[in-house]
Amino acid sequence: MSAKHRAREPREPLEPPESPDPARSDERQPPPVLGTWPRVYALVMGALVLSIVLLGLLTRGCG
Amino acid sequence: MRVSGIDWAILCGALALFVAYGVWSGRGSRDLDAYLVAGRRLPWSNVALSVMATQASAITFLSTPGQGFADGLRFVQFYFGLPLAMVVLCATAIPIYHRLKLYTAYEYLERRFDGKTRSLAAGLFLLQRGLAAGLTIYAPALILSVVLGWEVRWTCILLGGLAVIYTTSGGNQAVSQAHFVQFSVIMATMALAFVVIAASLPPGVGFTDAAFLAGRLGKLNALNLAFDPNDRYNLWSGLIGGFFLQLSYFGTDQSQVARYLTGRSVAQSRLGLLFNGLFKVPMQFGILFLGVMVFAFYQFTPPPLFWNPVETRRVEAGAHGDEWRRLEARHRLVLDARRERARAFVMARRGRDEAARAAAGRGLEASEREVQALRGEAVRLVRATDPGAQTSDTNYIFLGFVLHHLPVGIVGLVLAAIFAASMNSTSSELNALASTTVVDVVRRFWPSAGERREVFRTRIATVAWTAFAVAFAEYTSRLGSLIEAVNILGSLFYGTILGIFLAAFYLPRVGGTAVFVGALLAEAAVIACFHATRISFLWYNVVGCAVVLLVALAISAWRPRRAAHAD
Numbered sequence: 001m002s003a004k005h006r007a008r009e010p011r012e013p014l015e016p017p018e019s020p021d022p023a024r025s026d027e028r029q030p031p032p033v034l035g036t037w038p039r040v041y042a043l044v045m046g047a048l049v050l051s052i053v054l055l056g057l058l059t060r061g062c063g
Numbered sequence: 064m065r066v067s068g069i070d071w072a073i074l075c076g077a078l079a080l081f082v083a084y085g086v087w088s089g090r091g092s093r094d095l096d097a098y099l100v101a102g103r104r105l106p107w108s109n110v111a112l113s114v115m116a117t118q119a120s121a122i123t124f125l126s127t128p129g130q131g132f133a134d135g136l137r138f139v140q141f142y143f144g145l146p147l148a149m150v151v152l153c154a155t156a157i158p159i160y161h162r163l164k165l166y167t168a169y170e171y172l173e174r175r176f177d178g179k180t181r182s183l184a185a186g187l188f189l190l191q192r193g194l195a196a197g198l199t200i201y202a203p204a205l206i207l208s209v210v211l212g213w214e215v216r217w218t219c220i221l222l223g224g225l226a227v228i229y230t231t232s233g234g235n236q237a238v239s240q241a242h243f244v245q246f247s248v249i250m251a252t253m254a255l256a257f258v259v260i261a262a263s264l265p266p267g268v269g270f271t272d273a274a275f276l277a278g279r280l281g282k283l284n285a286l287n288l289a290f291d292p293n294d295r296y297n298l299w300s301g302l303i304g305g306f307f308l309q310l311s312y313f314g315t316d317q318s319q320v321a322r323y324l325t326g327r328s329v330a331q332s333r334l335g336l337l338f339n340g341l342f343k344v345p346m347q348f349g350i351l352f353l354g355v356m357v358f359a360f361y362q363f364t365p366p367p368l369f370w371n372p373v374e375t376r377r378v379e380a381g382a383h384g385d386e387w388r389r390l391e392a393r394h395r396l397v398l399d400a401r402r403e404r405a406r407a408f409v410m411a412r413r414g415r416d417e418a419a420r421a422a423a424g425r426g427l428e429a430s431e432r433e434v435q436a437l438r439g440e441a442v443r444l445v446r447a448t449d450p451g452a453q454t455s456d457t458n459y460i461f462l463g464f465v466l467h468h469l470p471v472g473i474v475g476l477v478l479a480a481i482f483a484a485s486m487n488s489t490s491s492e493l494n495a496l497a498s499t500t501v502v503d504v505v506r507r508f509w510p511s512a513g514e515r516r517e518v519f520r521t522r523i524a525t526v527a528w529t530a531f532a533v534a535f536a537e538y539t540s541r542l543g544s545l546i547e548a549v550n551i552l553g554s555l556f557y558g559t560i561l562g563i564f565l566a567a568f569y570l571p572r573v574g575g576t577a578v579f580v581g582a583l584l585a586e587a588a589v590i591a592c593f594h595a596t597r598i599s600f601l602w603y604n605v606v607g608c609a610v611v612l613l614v615a616l617a618i619s620a621w622r623p624r625r626a627a628h629a630d
Binding site for chain 2: 037045051055059
């Protein structure tokens with residue numbers, strides 16, 4: 001089929017793209033407890049724990 | 064205290080640029096979406112810096128270094144609960160607020176419960192934040208006016224006036240964009256000040272020496288593991304009490320909720336809050352450590368006997384002037400001895416003789432105790448001269464250091480950063496107060512008459528709240544003891560408001576009336592704690608929240624919520 005001929009073919013209507021936004025996907029399934037970001041949350045909490053440990057070491061090291 | 068012509072030029076130029084940029088970036092904000100939530104199209108970087116800029120007021124950059132100087136690093140524990148609060152809000156509140164396309168957090172409460180619960184929460188917010196807005200203006204204005212010799216009234220008007228120009232003109236769009244620029248300038252200036260302080264240490268004294276010296280004198284006290292409910296700053300009050308405070312502040316206070324409602328998606332808003340969660344603790348540590356470095360600097364350079372220049376001049380000219388001058392002479396001798404012992408400590412620390420190192424440390428501690436004893440006598444003379452005088456001079460330490468020891472040009476930058484910090488938090492508060500007034504109060508009684516009219520009403524409300532905040536700031540100057548009460552005002556209300564929202568998020572069987580009654584009883588319980596106990600104010604958040612939830616659950620168990628009520 002030539003490109004010119006293909007250009008005249010009616011296009012199939014496209015499905016609306018799936019939204020990557022987790023908030024909208026909640027409408028079809030129960031929201032998971034931590035959303036889709038458990039690794040990011042763990043990183044933030046790990047940074048907090050690391051901060052506390054480092055501050056504790058600072059207190060002991062330079063006191 | 065000297066402020067050169069170059070510093071004034073930098074300060075005035077920076078302020079003009081900040082205000083002009085705010086007005087320019089907020090242009091075209093004619094509909095409610097643009098005016099109240101910046102069109103919900105900002106990236107995570109804007110959200111993050113806006114969230115951090117709103118919390119970090121001028122007091123953060125004026126008082127916190129002074130707190131590091133006087134009390135060490137222990138205040139950093141106050142923020143340990145913040146990252147956990149950010150995680151909880153990202154998981155719960157952000158998806159709900161975004162999905163419902165809210166303008167204010169309190170709109171959600173009417174959809175979940177009823178109108179009276181919404182009105183109660185909005186009313187508590189307007190009361191608490193309205194008074195706090197006055198303090199946000201007054202506290203830095205007082206410090207700046209004392210140090211620079213300005214009238215407090217005109218300083219309050221200047222601080223409020225600068226913020227209201229672009230806040231009224233461009234709404235949340237202008238506020239968020241201005242935050243991005245101003246907070247970046249503030250952070251860069253503080254980093255520069257830190258480098259200059261480290262470089263200003265005397266020859267032969269390095270950064271590590273200064274840190275060890277400060278540590279020996281108890282300033283690197285970052286972690287306190289003892290559980291004491293009467294102690295404001297320890298690991299447990301920070302992790303638990305601080306968690307509830309930050310959860311309420313970031314989840315239910317419109318001045319912060321409005322910041323992340325501007326995110327263009329749930330993901331962008333989450334990233335913005337989580338950035339805050341990652342960098343808030345290091346940022347506060349950095350600001351406190353700035354004060355610790357100033358403390359180390361003054362081990363080798365004579366500091367003033369009392370940092371508040373107005374009170375110092377009053378004592379010198381008063382009945383106790385001669386006694387004050389004799390005290391200053393003794394202070395200079397003690398400082399000379401402390402300087403020598405500080406040098407000896409630095410030299411001994413580099414050596415391998417443990418006994419010499421221990422002896423040098425004990426000598427330094429003894430000198431520091433003598434200095435503190437003389438400062439105690441100075442405070443006694445200040446109080447004897449004027450019984451109503453401010454005897455805490457912590458707020459004037461950092462600015463005093465800046466004006467006396469930083470180079471020309473950097474002084475102007477630091478002053479501009481302090482003004483920018485004040486404008487950041489004030490603009491957020493004014494925008495939040497105005498939007499809550501219009502959306503949660505005015506609209507309910509006078510129905511909407513079109514988007515442009517709503518925007519106009521919000522502009523009027525912004526100006527009105529600015530006038531109230533400046534007027535209250537002026538009034539606050541006559542009520543010394545009220546300042547302390549207003550300082551903990553947040554914790555008197557945050558716990559109750561948080562309890563209302565947690566019930567909304569997590570207790571589907573609880574209805575509006577149960578929560579409403581629980582909130583009233585919770586507020587009574589918190590006020591009872593305030594009057595009858597000595598527990599740290601951080602724990603009020605836990606008390607208020609717990610009482611709301613427990614009472615609401617009990618009432619719901621006794622009188623189940625009607626099934627027809629929609630979420």
